[in-house]
Amino acid sequence: MATEQPRSSGSNTQRPLTSALAQHTQKKQWKDLSTPEKVVTATKTTTNYAVIATGAVLVAAIGYAIVSELFGSNSDTRIFGDALEKVRNNDQLQEIIGTPMMGHGEASSSKRRRNRRIHSQVVLDAEGKEHLLMRFYVEGPDNEGIAHLEMVKDQRNKWEYKYLFVDIPGGVRRAQRIFVEYNKDAGLPAIDDK
Structure with missing residues (x-):
């Protein structure tokens, strides 16, 4: 098989091949730029850095929101996990x-749907104190129930249980309400706080 040799144009010196784009985009030194070119270059650079900084701030804010929602001490996820653990450890409910026992959010017609929203809301009472109200469902091999909780923010801005109970619907047994936590003084200043 014969191979063709590139033909030379007669001169023995070969120039390195560079594309037209590479030749066109060779950068000038800052000192060689005119004033309008310096303004354009500075504007482009500043815009690029601003876009990068904005993106970094957005990523950090989203990351913080996710971490604080999932792992923060006042997050609904953490409160749900703590309340479910208290329900699971209650001898009467066992x-x-x-x-x-398994806990989950709002009932769904689909048994395959796993991410069911935990219903919760924060309300203010007449004195301006925050109350967290939450409802979730508890299921076990023998029965099921609906857990309700109310928490009040204390003087240290931490949630404190006012009540946590599970309503067991009637059926074979009569309907029952089992209190897991009850603190009528939740949110009130402690005696030593006065």
């Missing part, structure tokens, strides 16, 4: 609902 006997009525059975173990293992």
Whole structure:
């Protein structure tokens, strides 16, 4: 198989091949730029850095929001996990609902749907104190129930249980309300705080 040799134009010196784009985009030194070119270059650079900085701030803000929602001590996720653990550890509920107990959000017609929203809201009372109200569902091998909780912010701005109970619907047994936590003084100043 014969190979063709590139033909030379007669001169023995070969120039390195560069594209027209590479020749066109060779940068000038800052000192060689005219004033309008310096303004354009500075504006482009500043805009690029501003876009990068804005993107970094947005990523950081979204990351902070996700981490604080999932792992913060006042997050709904953390409060739900703590309340579910208290329900699971209650002897009366273990006997009525059975173990293992599972907690989830709003009921869904689809058993495959796993991410069911936990219903919660924060309301202000007449004195301006924040109250967190939450409802979730508890299921076990023997029965199921609906857990309700109310928490009040204390003087240290931490949530404190006012009540946590589970309503067990009637059926074979009569309907029941099992209190897991009850603190009528939640949110009130402690005696030593006065």
